[in-house]
Amino acid sequence: MVAPRLAACATREGNRAVIHTRRLTRHFVSKKETIEAVRGVDIDVAAGELVAFLGPNGAGKSTTLRMLTTLLPPTSGTAVVAGAQVTSEPALVRSRIGYVGQANGAGHSFRVRDELVNQGRFYGMNSTDAAGRADELLASLDLVPLAKRRVSTLSGGQRRRLDLALGLMHRPKLLFLDEPSTGMDPQNRANLWDHILQLRAEQGTTLVLTTHYLEEADAQAERVLVIDHGLIIADDTAPNLKANLAGDRITITVEPSDVPQARAIVEAGGSELSESAGTLGVVLSARFDHGQQALPRLLHELDSAGVTARAADVSVPTLDDVFLSLTGRSLREDEAVAA
Amino acid sequence: MIEERERSELTSPRAGSNSLAADTRSVFVREMSLILRDPFSLIFSIVQPLVFLALFGPLLAGSIDPSAIGGASPLQWFLPGVIVMICLFGTSTAGANLLFEISLGSYERVLASPIRRSSILIGRSLKELAPLVVQATLITLVAIPFGFQLYPVHAFAGALLLGVFGVGMGAFSNALAIASRKREWMFWAVQQSLLFPLLILSGMMLPLEAGPEWMQVVSRFNPLTYIVDAERALFSGTFADRSVPLAVVAALITCAVGLWVGVRQVAKSTT
Numbered sequence: 001m002v003a004p005r006l007a008a009c010a011t012r013e014g015n016r017a018v019i020h021t022r023r024l025t026r027h028f029v030s031k032k033e034t035i036e037a038v039r040g041v042d043i044d045v046a047a048g049e050l051v052a053f054l055g056p057n058g059a060g061k062s063t064t065l066r067m068l069t070t071l072l073p074p075t076s077g078t079a080v081v082a083g084a085q086v087t088s089e090p091a092l093v094r095s096r097i098g099y100v101g102q103a104n105g106a107g108h109s110f111r112v113r114d115e116l117v118n119q120g121r122f123y124g125m126n127s128t129d130a131a132g133r134a135d136e137l138l139a140s141l142d143l144v145p146l147a148k149r150r151v152s153t154l155s156g157g158q159r160r161r162l163d164l165a166l167g168l169m170h171r172p173k174l175l176f177l178d179e180p181s182t183g184m185d186p187q188n189r190a191n192l193w194d195h196i197l198q199l200r201a202e203q204g205t206t207l208v209l210t211t212h213y214l215e216e217a218d219a220q221a222e223r224v225l226v227i228d229h230g231l232i233i234a235d236d237t238a239p240n241l242k243a244n245l246a247g248d249r250i251t252i253t254v255e256p257s258d259v260p261q262a263r264a265i266v267e268a269g270g271s272e273l274s275e276s277a278g279t280l281g282v283v284l285s286a287r288f289d290h291g292q293q294a295l296p297r298l299l300h301e302l303d304s305a306g307v308t309a310r311a312a313d314v315s316v317p318t319l320d321d322v323f324l325s326l327t328g329r330s331l332r333e334d335e336a337v338a339a
Numbered sequence: 340m341i342e343e344r345e346r347s348e349l350t351s352p353r354a355g356s357n358s359l360a361a362d363t364r365s366v367f368v369r370e371m372s373l374i375l376r377d378p379f380s381l382i383f384s385i386v387q388p389l390v391f392l393a394l395f396g397p398l399l400a401g402s403i404d405p406s407a408i409g410g411a412s413p414l415q416w417f418l419p420g421v422i423v424m425i426c427l428f429g430t431s432t433a434g435a436n437l438l439f440e441i442s443l444g445s446y447e448r449v450l451a452s453p454i455r456r457s458s459i460l461i462g463r464s465l466k467e468l469a470p471l472v473v474q475a476t477l478i479t480l481v482a483i484p485f486g487f488q489l490y491p492v493h494a495f496a497g498a499l500l501l502g503v504f505g506v507g508m509g510a511f512s513n514a515l516a517i518a519s520r521k522r523e524w525m526f527w528a529v530q531q532s533l534l535f536p537l538l539i540l541s542g543m544m545l546p547l548e549a550g551p552e553w554m555q556v557v558s559r560f561n562p563l564t565y566i567v568d569a570e571r572a573l574f575s576g577t578f579a580d581r582s583v584p585l586a587v588v589a590a591l592i593t594c595a596v597g598l599w600v601g602v603r604q605v606a607k608s609t610t
Contacts, residue, residue: 028610069451071609091453099451103444114372121365122452124357166448 017080018174018206019045019068024077026063037063039230040077045208047173050200052221053210054319056331060230061210062102065178068208069099082174095123098172098205102179105163108152112143115151116165123170130169137165141195157188164195168205177209181216193220214319214331226323233326238319245325246317248291250298253280253311262307269298280310291316362455366462370436371469384470388425388478392418399545408546411575414487419497419570420543422475426501427543427563429467430508431534434516434526437463441520441608450609460601464509468502490576497573504566504590507597514597514604541567562589 023040038060045051053061066072068081070090079086082096106115113134120130138144141161146154154162160180167175180196181189197220200207211217217224218238226234226241234241250270254262259275259282267273270286277283288294291314302309323331357365374381400413408416440446449459475498483489512530519525538544540554541563547555558564569586572578 066609071447071450073610094451095453097451099448101444101447101451103447105445105448107440107445108443109373110369111372111376114369114376118365118369118372119448119452121368122362122449122454124361124453 016047017044018047018083019043019079019081019208021068021079022077024064024067024079025075026060026067026072027075036230038067038074041227041230041232043225043232045206047206048204050207050220050222051209051225052217052223053208053225053227054212054214054217054221054323054331055210055227056212056329059227061212061227062178063230064227065176065208065210069097069176070094071099095170096172096174098167098170098175100163100167100175100177100180102182104151104159105166106151106159108150110151111147112149112151112154112162113138113147115162116169119166119169125170133169133171134165137168140199141165157184157191160184160188160192161195164192164199168199171203172205174206174208177207179210179212181211181213189216196220212331214323218319224319226319226326228323228327234322241319241322242317246321247287247289248294248317249285249315249321250288250291250295251283251285251311251313251315252298252302252309253278253283254302254307254309255281258307259284261305262302265301265305265307266298269294269301278311357453357455359455359458362458363462363465365454366449366458367465370463370466374466374470381470381473385474385477388421388474389481391424392421392478392482395544403546404549408548411571412486414482414485415575416546416571418478418482418487419574420567421478422471422497423501423541423563423567423570424538424543425474426468426471426505427508427534427538429471430464430505431512431530433463433467433509434512434514434530437513438516438520438523438526441516442523447609450605456602456605457598459605460510460513460598461506463513464506465502467509468505471501471505472498488576490574493573493576493578496578497570500566500569500573500586500590503594504562507590507593507595510594510597510601514601517604517608520608537561537563540564543567562593565589 021041021043023042024038025036025040026038028035028037041060041064043064053064055061063072067074067086068079070081070086070093073087081093084092084096086093106112110118116134116137117127117130120133121127125133138147141164143158143161143165146158146162151159151162164177164180167177177196181192184192193216196207199205209221222237224234224236224238224241225232234245236244250266252262252266262284263273263275266284266286270288273284273286275282275284288298295312295314299309299312320331323329396414396417399417403413405411405413437446440449479487479489479494515529516526519529540547540558540561542548542558543563547558547564565582565586566589568582569580572580572582
């Protein structure tokens with residue numbers, strides 16, 4: 001009963017919606033205990049978007065991605081991906097999307113170019129088209145010298161580029177990338193992203209990826225869905241998330257005797273005031289809108305009141321601050337554990 | 340530019356409507372590249388049954404009462420058994436390659452593609468059967484100078500029968516691999532503990548007629564018994580043996596049940 005209504009709804013919202021989920025849910029049963037990995041998420045992605053699912057390990061990012069790519073059947077809820085239902089038309093969804101999983105997609109014992117051609121055949125391309133497309137991708141992903149090598153002899157960065165090539169063989173309009181750069185060094189990560197963004201610019205592919213790297217979501221994604229404990233807790237552009245959920249923070253260090261006066265002045269312009277002991281005195285920290293403009297004004301007010309600021313700083317928020325303000329936990333701890 | 344766009348519109352959102360044969364062929368071609376790109380691996384697998392035949396054959400001939408094998412020449416009796424044995428060994432270990440691909444991630448990539456689930460199983464089984472054709476032909480040709488009599492049409496029918504049975508065995512093996520993906524040792528434990536009872540209780544190596552009655556009773560519940568009996572009948576040049584239709588049924592049931600169990604396992608394999 002529900003599915004047709006939602007499908008009609010998706011059409012009304014425009015044909016440009018490539019992902020449309022309602023109450024998408026996945027439970028796992030482990031040792032008689034039910035784990036709610038994804039708890040009813042609503043996701044809408046339009047054609048051409050670059051969306052990142054950001055969250056700590058175990059938040060439900062990959063589970064969501066695996067449901068969208070038909071690898072995992074949902075416990076309940078609906079998902080229309082590339083115009084087809086994941087539960088009732090999985091083959092159609094699979095034929096229309098590209099998927100780059102967390103692990104390496106190319107078989108270790110196979111040759112690089114063979115695997116690309118095999119992949120093309122799996123998606124119904126004929127041998128000539130598959131061979132032509134394989135050569136095209138080998139060239140654009142700097143893999144030509146490796147064409148005849150066994151996959152097991154490739155470096156981590158080379159394998160990841162091959163994974164990307166495999167995901168792009170059939171020219172999907174929608175590409176899913178699960179933790180595309182996990183375990184890569186910064187140089188290889190930047191290189192991979194150059195390739196991803198270049199291909200996107202050329203073909204207008206819609207990209208949906210998961211990451212637990214804050215910098216990656218911040219720098220690359222146009223839209224960030226923050227996921228925690230199986231729920232989407234925020235969904236916006238990175239600058240908007242930072243402005244609305246974290247805000248700039250101004251930190252002022254004053255003499256202990258000046259604290260009551262300084263607190264009054266800081267509280268008048270800022271919010272979320274906190275106080276801590278520092279080496280130069282007492283550190284007052286508060287959230288301000290447009291911190292860089294607020295700081296000189298604040299210093300002037302303190303000066304007029306006879307309070308000397310011993311140190312001052314403005315910190316522009318990161319997505320970690322966003323996560324911290326949403327959950328009270330830092331993603332960095334998780335990143336440190338993962339690394 | 341517009342043409343380019345239109346072309347990509349046409350090629351990209353394909354409906355995944357490849358035929359079962361085309362999908363199976365794609366899987367088979369991929370698997371075969373492992374052998375074709377590294378033909379050296381094939382040489383060992385070809386020589387193995389020859390060694391086995393050369394060492395076990397004379398022992399059997401010297402120790403067996405001809406009446407237990409229906410008065411046939413030991414070679415004529417033993418060779419079909421060896422061919423069934425290679426088939427059983429090859430297809431029952433098919434899952435090991437799948438287990439390797441599951442642990443590395445390439446299997447997941449295949450699952451994310453629109454390829455038919457049954458084609459994954461059939462294509463993989465056929466790859467295990469392909470070297471069998473070469474092995475069987477070779478040991479048969481080598482046996483001819485030693486008095487083995489070849490009936491080509493019957494032997495071909497025997498190979499087809501083994502092919503159907505082998506696809507089923509391969510599917511079971513792949514299903515077992517998927518079921519044991521989180522405890523890889525389990526694959527070999529189960530495979531090994533099933534393989535030898537199946538093998539011995541089919542009369543493949545030694546005639547069951549010489550054994551105790553309970554073994555003969557148990558062997559009637561082993562589908563492999565019918566396959567072995569039928570292969571012996573076919574290799575001795577007769578279609579008109581009760582074992583042949585029974586073996587066709589046994590092979591078809593093994594194949595159908597194997598694929599049914601296998602496809603169900605594939606569907607569960609990412610959870």
